[in-house]
Amino acid sequence: MTENGLGMRVFPSLRRMEADVVAMVAGLVGGDAAVRGHMTSGGTESIFLAAHAAREWARRHRPEVAAPEIVAAFSAHPAIDKAAHYLGMRVVRVPTGSDFRADLAAMAAAVTPRTIMGYASAPTYSLGVVDPVAALGVLAEERGLWLHVDACVGGVLGPFVRELGYPVPAFGLDLPGVSSLSADLHKSGYAAKGASVILYRDAEREACGRWEFSDWPTGLYAVPTFAGTRPGGAIAAAWAVMHFLGAEGYRQIATTVMQARERLVSGLARIEGLHVWGEPDLWAVAYGAEGCDVLAVADQMTARRWSVGRVRKPPGIHLMLTPVHAPIVDDYLADLAASVATVRAGAGVPSPSPAVY
Ligand SMILES: Cc1ncc(COP(=O)(O)O)c(C=O)c1O
Known part of the structure; x- marks a missing residue:
């Protein structure tokens, strides 16, 4: 070393x-x-x-x-x-x-x-x-x-x-x-x-x-x-x-992250107002919101102890999926639905902090 x-x-x-x-x-x-x-x-x-x-x-x-x-x-x-x-x-x-x-x-x-x-x-x-x-x-x-x-x-x-x-x-x-x-x-x-x-x-x-x-x-x-x-x-x-890892290991990782992406994207589509930005080709995804402030949703997710990446233009929440995320996609989506509901109910105001990489 x-x-x-x-x-x-x-x-x-x-x-x-x-x-x-x-x-x-x-x-x-x-x-x-x-x-x-x-x-x-x-x-x-x-x-x-x-x-x-x-x-x-x-x-x-x-x-x-x-x-x-x-x-x-x-x-x-x-x-x-x-x-x-x-x-x-x-x-x-x-x-x-x-x-x-x-x-x-x-x-x-x-x-x-x-x-x-x-x-x-x-x-x-x-x-x-x-x-x-x-x-x-x-x-x-x-x-x-x-x-x-x-x-x-x-x-x-x-x-x-x-x-x-x-x-x-x-x-x-x-x-x-x-x-x-x-x-x-x-x-x-x-x-x-x-x-x-x-x-x-x-x-x-x-x-x-x-x-x-x-x-x-x-x-x-x-x-x-x-x-x-x-x-x-x-x-x-x-x-x-x-x-x-070899080719087989990378194939397995690719399968896991892409299946996680599919589950995430279809789960997002079931939450009113959320939409994926563009057509992501790999395992990095960002989504925005109609009818509620997505950065306020990001703050709600942070309050629920998720580590949240933010995108400024267009405004969104950013995810870079790895196999670690695969088992927690459903938990994430449940907290996301709750966060969106909170913001829609008028409880969430986005924090003034800008998106920071
Ligand atoms: C697309 C892209 N290019 C370049 C870099 C810079 O890489 P590094 O942080 O390893 O210097 C990153 C980092 O996230 C990236 O996402």
């Missing part, structure tokens, strides 16, 4: 485990033999690396762009804004379509001669919908953009949900125009925290993500990730979990 993932020459077993994990994830998301990748500390680091690689790639291929921009839907995770902030780039956020997915026409209209990168989510954190990655890939190819797919939530388990027959839209590296993809092992890979994977379409793109320096006493310092010292424990733990 104390070994350093920076020193792969010293700890060849970590090198093998990392390569194995990267290959497993690449295999799940349509990666071919050209794909390269690394383990990182989480989605934010993977997305940072993609943005950095895109910027370096643009410096090579589109040197005329002095102030690079990234086009992303309103629903994109703020990790891309954080990366852009550190890297001196600007994110242009575009409203989503009526289905809450990235709006292809609006994204295309936002592309300017300064745009170097497009961003797609698979799925979005807030409403759990997968953006039209195939179409955005075509746009990226046409306009010379680096398209990153943020599959931090869906990258590992999403392919198993599709295998079960759910119509999960394609989002993989096999789609033309996709340059990089992030998939978090510490989310739907069910690994311990501190584990994600960044994948690049090919070696040239991966090289753009590296950072090298040699003007110091110890010679070449070349790292493919943001961190220097990396926790070997997180690499080993992710490797162990992925092998422990």
Whole structure:
């Protein structure tokens, strides 16, 4: 657990485990033999690396762009804004379509001669919908953009949900125009925290993500990730979990969470006024309310000791389902019906606190 993932020459077993994990994830998301990748500390680091690689790639291929921009839907995770902030780039956020997915026409209209990168989510954190990655890939190819797919939530388990027959839209590296993809092992890979994977379409793109320096006493310092010292424990733990679960384990988890989603969604439909926002593709769901304030309902649920995620636009209550939730769906729905009734009776006033991620 104390070994350093920076020193792969010293700890060849970590090198093998990392390569194995990267290959497993690449295999799940349509990666071919050209794909390269690394383990990182989480989605934010993977997305940072993609943005950095895109910027370096643009410096090579589109040197005329002095102030690079990234086009992303309103629903994109703020990790891309954080990366852009550190890297001196600007994110242009575009409203989503009526289905809450990235709006292809609006994204295309936002592309300017300064745009170097497009961003797609698979799925979005807030409403759990997968953006039209195939179409955005075509746009990226046409306009010379680096398209990153943020599959931090869906990258590992999403392919198993599709295998079960759910119509999960394609989002993989096999789609033309996709340059990089992030998939978090510490989310739907069910690994311990501190584990994600960044994948690049090919070696040239991966090289753009590296950072090298040699003007110091110890010679070449070349790292493919943001961190220097990396926790070997997180690499080993992710490797162990992925092998422990295997494809069959992930299939079982996918079955459990999707069945929980079905029960939840049909239960919500039986509570007057509640409706799911959009058409969630995976296990992240948000719902709103007609005729009563959903944030007041959220407060009522909090008072009933549920941990409640809130969405601001559109206003809703957010759930990220795991197998832990499957046995308590009915309890949740019972408390939700009671909470809605309380608010409808005029007892609940939403607290002034804003939705906080
Ligand atoms: C869609 C999406 N992308 C990126 C991230 C950032 O991941 P992390 O918190 O592991 O840095 C999250 C986190 O929830 C996410 O939901």
